[in-house]
Amino acid sequence: DAKTTQPNSMESNEEEPVHLPCNHSTISGTDYIHWYRQLPSQGPEYVIHGLTSNVNNRMASLAIAEDRKSSTLILHRATLRDAAVYYCIQRVLGTALIFGKGTTLSVSS
Amino acid sequence: EAGVTQFPSHSVIEKGQTVTLRCDPISGHDNLYWYRRVMGKEIKFLLHFVKESKQDESGMPNNRFLAERTGGTYSTLKVQPAELEDSGVYFCASSQVAGAGSRREEQFFGPGTRLTVL
Numbered sequence: 208d209a210k211t212t213q214p215n216s217m218e219s220n221e222e223e224p225v226h227l228p229c230n231h232s233t234i235s236g237t238d239y240i241h242w243y244r245q246l247p248s249q250g251p252e253y254v255i256h257g258l259t260s261n262v263n264n265r266m267a268s269l270a271i272a273e274d275r276k277s278s279t280l281i282l283h284r285a286t287l288r289d290a291a292v293y294y295c296i297q298r299v300l301g302t303a304l305i306f307g308k309g310t311t312l313s314v315s316s
Numbered sequence: 317e318a319g320v321t322q323f324p325s326h327s328v329i330e331k332g333q334t335v336t337l338r339c340d341p342i343s344g345h346d347n348l349y350w351y352r353r354v355m356g357k358e359i360k361f362l363l364h365f366v367k368e369s370k371q372d373e374s375g376m377p378n379n380r381f382l383a384e385r386t387g388g389t390y391s392t393l394k395v396q397p398a399e400l401e402d403s404g405v406y407f408c409a410s411s412q413v414a415g416a417g418s419r420r421e422e423q424f425f426g427p428g429t430r431l432t433v434l
Contacts, residue, residue, distance in 0.1 A: 250407050250425030301415030303349055303361040
């Protein structure tokens with residue numbers, strides 16, 4: 208079963224920042240936080256991952272709480288193409304991804 | 317660079333028939349995973365290959381499912397005989413490594429095969 212909890216849905220307007228929260232209170236010291244998203248009718252795609260420090264890439268930023276029990280995926284400027292289901296995954300190295308229900312993000316123009 | 321490909325994109329079969337799904341991973345990716353989403357449920361892990369060896373098959377639902385990866389390249393997932401509850405979308409993913417914590421552990425997913433068992 209998934210070890211993370213996320214809101215079922217969130218809404219955003221185009222061009223605005225989006226903060227997607229995730230709780231992972233049972234995380235151990237060696238578990239990574241991965242984010243994947245699934246656009247309609249496609250397979251999941253990698254967004255970002257991190258262990259302790261905040262991470263940035265061209266798609267998003269990942270802010271990890273100091274106690275590592277929660278994290279936030281930040282989309283700096285939402286576009287219509289960012290409408291998807293976002294999955295926060297607490298992952299033991301080398302193991303498969305365990306998907307929960309994720310957060311369905313809706314973006315309005 | 318070609319992504320992960322899956323064939324067929326859709327399959328409709330009768331209960332009791334056999335279906336074989338195929339996955340071609342990204343070239344050079346030793347790790348290959350199968351996942352599935354049945355109606356209304358989350359995406360669930362089925363099994364993990366490292367090259368041609370089954371690293372973890374703890375997610376395989378029962379012995380009607382058989383996965384192979386001969387030669388460590390493409391993989392097949394056979395369902396025999398298919399049951400109604402096997403309907404869903406089957407995803408394949410591949411990654412360069414597993415366990416490194418680096419970007420090379422990123423899993424690249426295929427578009428999925430939608431299986432409908434009537």
